[in-house]
């Protein structure tokens with residue numbers, strides 16, 4: 381494999397069955413790799429034990445194979461690698477870039493309601509920084525008492541490590557400027573799960589040698605934070621290609637929460653893989 385081999389991936393969260401929007405995303409990534417004689421990887425992003433189900437993960441593999449997609453190597457299943465994410469968190473903690481946050485959602489909402497401004501980022505209202513101000517002694521005591529806590533990135537400390545502007549390369553657009561501060565002190569490990577989407581996705585893209593991250597444009601803002609994590613961890617910088625989101629005839633986005641037909645419902649109703657690929661925007665795939 382040459383140094384310039386393109387490696388792409390499809391990284392769904394098994395919280396439901398795949399629909400045409402997922403098919404679009406999967407075929408987009410698969411074609412980018414296959415057209416360049418590169419590698420296409422499949423990763424199951426299932427760190428959330430409440431929302432993710434193994435039967436959905438199994439169904440994803442089956443539906444992709446039905447669509448006619450093949451992937452290279454083993455499927456990485458994130459829930460089987462929690463110690464990897466813990467090691468990354470430990471490395472950030474050792475440099476003073478994380479702090480424990482004991483706040484409940486209600487605590488945060490109360491604090492925000494009481495403050496004059498409530499800035500929002502791509503993941504919702506910004507954390508007001510309550511636990512950033514705890515003393516080392518108080519943190520240690522609360523951890524020793526077994527108080528549940530998340531781990532947050534100290535954004536100001538993280539930004540202070542940058543020597544210059546942070547950018548990423550978007551296919552067709554060139555270099556774009558990142559603004560990770562819009563996320564505030566982002567959660568990198570949740571209370572209930574010892575990791576978070578932002579940490580796991582950047583960790584795994586680096587570990588698996590992904591050179592071109594493809595995903596829906598709804599996740600484009602997250603790239604700003606991902607580039608910061610790559611900088612902090614010394615992980616390589618991939619290129620990015622964010623694709624438009626598939627919409628239905630009335631222009632509504634096909635999302636999991638909508639009642640868009642799933643690939644298996646379409647299949648049961650007699651749709652062929654070729655028709656499904658066409659409906660997913662790839663008539664020639």
Ligand code: GLU
Nearest residue numbers: 391392393425581594595
């Ligand atoms: N797992 C994420 C999702 O379900 C996508 C991750 C990514 O492509 O960055 O939407």
